[in-house]
Amino acid sequence: MNELESYISSFWNITGADLKMAASFFQQETIKKGTFYLKTGKICNSLSFLRSGLMRFYTIDDQGREVTQWISGKDGFVTELSGLMFNNASPSNIQALTDCECFTLSRTNYMAMEKSIPKWHQLEKLFIARCFIFMEQRVFSLLSMNAEDRYKWLFNYNPALFNEVPLQYLASMMGMTPETLSRIRKKLSS
Known part of the structure; x- marks a missing residue:
């Protein structure tokens, strides 16, 4: 099993001939640091697996501040599911924080998979359910945890982010100011 097939298998639990067929729909691409994968108001036409690099999902609030949703x-x-699935304009930007290597599936190929893979509807339903469950967990953490617990949750989830991403983006993603993040880091490191 190659790298792309491993990604596909882990997200959609496809095996055998269906896995080979699904992999044939993806294209390898490079996205340079600073390039937008998606801009607010545009429709997302693809889904990508990141082989390497970091992408930031963010919106601009009413005061003109960037609010990081996820990295x-x-x-x-x-991807931005409402665009990919329903052709809705995106409320978010997705931008490469570093050079990124991706395996990308266009919307056209995403839709073609249902004709080529007999179990596609069942697999797609499970994939979207996993996305929804993850988002529920994120919302729960933001609503129910204090700032220190949110920091610990993100640090346990992906400690590498804290060495690779500007702190203001991490603070925004956790719903706190950069100053609060600095205080928490100092407290936990002493």
């Missing part, structure tokens, strides 16, 4: 890294995926 996806190696072995994560990148």
Whole structure:
């Protein structure tokens, strides 16, 4: 099993001939640091698995501040589901924080998979359910945890982010100010 097939298998639990067929729909691409994968108001036309690099999902609030929603890294995926599935304009930006290597599936190929893979509807349903469960966990953590617990949760989930991503993006993603993040880091490191 090659790297792309491993990604596909881990997200959609496809095996055998279906796995080979699914892999044939993806294209390898490079996205340079600073490049937008998606801009607010545009429709997302793809889904990508990150082989390497970091992508930041963010919006601009009413005061013009950037609010980081998520940072996806190696072995994560990148898309905006409401655009991919329903042709809705994106409320978010997705931008490469570093050079990124991706395996990308266009919307056209995503839709073609249902004709080529008999179990596609069942697999797609499980994939979207996993996305929803992950988002529920994130919302729960933001609503129910204090700032220190949110920091610990993110640090346990992906400690590498704290060495690779500007702190203001991490603070925003955890719903705190950069100053609060600095205090928590100092407290936990002493």
